[in-house]
Amino acid sequence: MYRYYLILVSLISILSVNLSAQHTVGSWELYSNYGIDRADILDTKSRVYFCGGGSLFHYDKDMDEMYSYNLGNGLSDVNVCGIYRNYDRDYTVCVYENSNIDLIYDNGNIVNLSDIKDAQYVTDKSINSVSFDDDEMYVATGFGIVRYDTKNGAVKESGIFSFPVYGVTVMGENVVISTDNGLFGISKSQRVNDFSKFVKLSDLQCDGLYGMSDDFIIAHRPSANWVNIYKIDFDNKTVGGNYPGFAMYDFARMRMFGDWFAIISRYGYVLCRLYEEDRVEYKYVELPSSLYTSFIYVGGNGSGSDNDLWYLNDDGLGHLTYTTNYIGIDNSQKLTNYTIDREPSCPFGTSVHGGPTRLAASDIGVYATYNAQSRYPAHDNYSYLMKLNIVNNGFVDDITPRKGDYTTINPNSANLLRTGHHVVVDPEDPSIVYVPTWFEGIWKFKDGKQIGKYDKTNGPFGTGYSCSVEDVAFDSNNNLWAIAHDFTRSREIVTILPANKNKSNTASYSDWITLDLPYFGTHESRDSRIVHFKHSKNKNLAMITQTYGDQNVVIYDTKGTSAVSDDNYWMVNRFTDQDGKTFGPYAVISIAEDNNGDIWLGTACGVVVIHNLRNMLSNQDNTIERVKVPRNDGTSLADYLLDNQEVTSIAVDAGNRKWLSTVTSGVYYVSADGREIIDNFTRSNSIIPSNEVHSIVCEPNSSDVYFGTTNGVAVYHSTITPAASDFSDVYAYPNPVRPDYTGWITIKGLMDNSLVKIADSAGNVFLQTRSEGGMVMWDGCNGAGERVPTGVYYVYASQNQESNNGAVTKILVVK
Template structure:
């Protein structure tokens, strides 16, 4: 039996590991989650499983392979609350905060949604899972649920409180005679021989502990005794022992206990900075402390190797006096506040601002995704981030795209060139104030335009040669609620303030030192009938045609001629009209649109507050895609930010529950065919996906012929890619041979031919 278990769980690991390592294809997804905050561990076969605040991953003890488990790999949800391994059925169980349950067995994922669908007002989170034969007992926020793994269904539900009261059950343990439950109201027990455990009368509350109704968190058996850890405060716990029918204090007052384990018939008590090891009589035999591990939440010993789950540093293998970190690749935070993409890079930050416009205190960290992996900048590798906080805004220099700017709330702007830190502009070495940077954008000349919060000169400009200019506009002066500045192609600058406030636009007229001749406008978003379009504005972006798109509380508003803002007469926005299922309506007119991003074909990705994300056509009159957390790996329908990587076509979605990305079919067009290529090449007989021609000039004509010159397919690229399904005009897969791909720009002035080997 043990050999079979080891084989099955190793097989599961391979499934997840392979998909995690490979570059994603068009139409595929991947998650971008942090795995620092490790909470619990378990072992199965040759694998160690680590549950973190953001997700689950496994570590192969034989070959050191790391694999992440997520919605992109087939799981039902993203908010995992408990995990368990069931030896009898060779199953990995994954429980969720919603009450949903996934059972992974024989390489398949089975979902049991009955708890999630229970008609209960109470929370349904699965807090713990304990197997007894082929039945699994789930400790939930309302009681105990029994799962029959043979039938993959709920077998029973126990409401164990007095009178059938619903109780939060934190842990369950089963011995030969009884089932024990640690709840928010103490310890409850039922004899297995008592018959109907769904009858609350068969459950007893253990009253032999002083203040017996206090919250208990963990249970463990050792030498026939029952050990309980009881919550006292966020910093303190107590241990009690049940022996020969009576309770006693197992040990004096202790620092907060995060887990208790029976390891080699010793009681391991896991605390933040140490492991205390007791024998069954409460004698402390050893205290283990490890340098650098300060927030330990769990620990295990597997084949003589010691592992710890640290809430700051993820899974750690302890070797002598040192610890090695083990975790999947990812950014350091899932609370991404801003994201920016350029070339083939995507940058992200996680700072925050409170409702009163004070910094949230998030330590300064910057995350870069490039070449399929994350590079994290923190005080450990970027000393200038020490004692700095709340990076909030990101942009690059449009003239020198190797320059990246990361702006903070209170600590100025950090400049990186070619991924290396250069300088921190702040109140000590520049005109920047001390409050924070509300927004920034670069114009085509390489000037960085900055919104300086709570300043009498709220607009600052940093020239490419390092010269500073300050502009005073009374409308923006001394404001902390500015959100975003966008430099338009026509030279105008638009400023988005707090969602319910007016927008502001200005044109400096080429005289930075003189604001008297500037054109200024402050305005709310209205249509041609002077009716408001949405009471709030959340995002502002300029598309490739020069139109300005706004995400509002009532869908989308578009200014087709933004340069008219400074002219006399009517200046109004319009709402795109779209037909869906025969119904003509304003584009997302009933949705709050939080985020807008463009792909290489000028199509718009629209992120909403409650309904996921939409891809619409260039003009907004056709819905192309609609992703939700029900039909895609999106962890949530609340979309906060979107960024499209122009070089790869990968679309990053920031939600309130973490970040995922989707490989779109469109990349940005290039200026030449110097980097033209096709993949996969060769196309093997076993491959039945899309063939991608990449590195194209936008709107290229692409013709594919066989070696004799017979045309098998032709079309136009939307951006920098052309997608071919490997079939001819008749819909049949083309024959084995060498194919020529002819590419030319719209006026025929540039062209190139590349070859493709196709195996039928």
């Protein structure tokens, strides 16, 4: 027995090597998005909580580490829009755009309060303000006020007033709220569910208020862009006093830090507190002008210090300390001398930046960036700053070029790196990417630096307000194709740069070849696409789409030559389906070529398939298939696949199955022919952070499928991997299979359609199946569904029944 134990331990050690990075089939990963929109900061003694881009993070001061919160590790929702702190009870309130609430305790517990989100009889559920009183929490909403008992996680009472309450604060024994009709107060001992019990205190209209003491209040008046301090006389029901006011043209929020109150704007804040009985002590803490950017927010320090600040910019959370400290009584002094003791950053390796809606797969990872403009789904954010990420082996690297690593020529860029439309990988060097943009033409980046650029100085692109290039692609000869909007002539152009000119970065205006496509596009479409196909039956064929105006589709044959004089094309915007019905014109938003050479089109009204693209061009035959999904209800009825849905992206996996993303209903996973919906992943049954999914890619060397959303990148570890060319690298995981493991055992590295058998040393076969792509799965059980005994099991793989390649790997099972 002792000898057997030693052998078993040795096998476990050997088989455990290099398998730590494998993921369970059917599991998910989520990379939270960080951006400067919806930004906020909360400082505590040990942590700094901050949100941005709809995500929540914290920085641990003691550990000098950052943590990213998301659906996969405890949060209840997505799209964080605000955070609040109960300093007396050590929890942070996370408010979502849909009015859901999470209480995040410093000990790691997260309590969900979904009552406002789930309310049935109110219309405006927006959360405007949160205030605390020991274990009670008051929430000002678009319909009134809600009072929580946070100790028990329950609603204590609700005041449904049918008008908005903009602010709420607790002042001693009183609760004060702000409405369109002024300030109102009520004793804490009374119920807040009846507005008639509230007493009017003032006509003062404000959208933010904070109680400084039992009778002093800070209020922000948006109509005057002013923050004032007032004294409330609850006995006489008056509000007044000659106390300081502060002009706050970029007012963001008010916070309490110990006995200090911070009135925060985008570029700094005013710290104030009561001094003696009726005097106010205050000072300005302003972000130095040398650190100003277009997007920045600041927060105070919750550890008791009053001469430093935390701030957020596009790179993340930073900190600076002032080397002078001046506190004025009833006057102010700006602090100027400072040191940056923490450069801005985000959770390293686990968060993506900038709303990663566009993805591109490569052999070295998946690139992710934001899309400046689109009509499907509709958004217009071309002034955003660019963020470029690459995800590889579970790690995110921010490869956004820094200032000095890129050049701009358009004054409308303001010398900033504005976001692009897509990211396209160089076919010869996966570390090189091309980003077509709204203002600057085409950027060519490598390792976070500009190595080339095509704009009006060296290409046929616009010279007006913008230099908009909507998409780029490479043909089989590695020539660079671009579709752009010529603002001077109000039309779309398609132009080609020969491969040698692109490779040498020596292009001039005359090197570009612009195609003659009359009437192709007279409008700037934002979603135009160019796709060159690779299957042998589509050799030298391409498709070019224009998704506005006439919504034309061009099928183009390059004939495999550099010259365009012998090229052939056909332009169409109406198709005929298999039943003779007209389809279109509809915008073609996404295009994919499957493993059989069929062309799948995602449109603004569902999915269609072209089975013979070359015949469509040669014979001007506009026949398509509108895929029908049988209802399987005993009738012969069927429904069109994703009928009337906007299909934003299509990806094809190694098994020729299709992944389809939509604007409103998440992602559909369908069979190779599309006639069976295998799964529909949404916010309700997965950790996809949004049902509005902009892009999908299948990672070329694994089973991973990536989904790009404005709220982050979700990764699904699917059941199909690309097939290998031989059996030289077959492996299984988990391996060893330990007694407490009950999931699937995955065998990867197989050739396509391999015959796979799993047997014990005596030759008893426990599984016989065919691989779909390069992977099969085994439940570790025998034919009776019982866990197999402890032992070593052999995986045999071959391409047919007659051939036998022998055992390609072993699996150790410990029962």
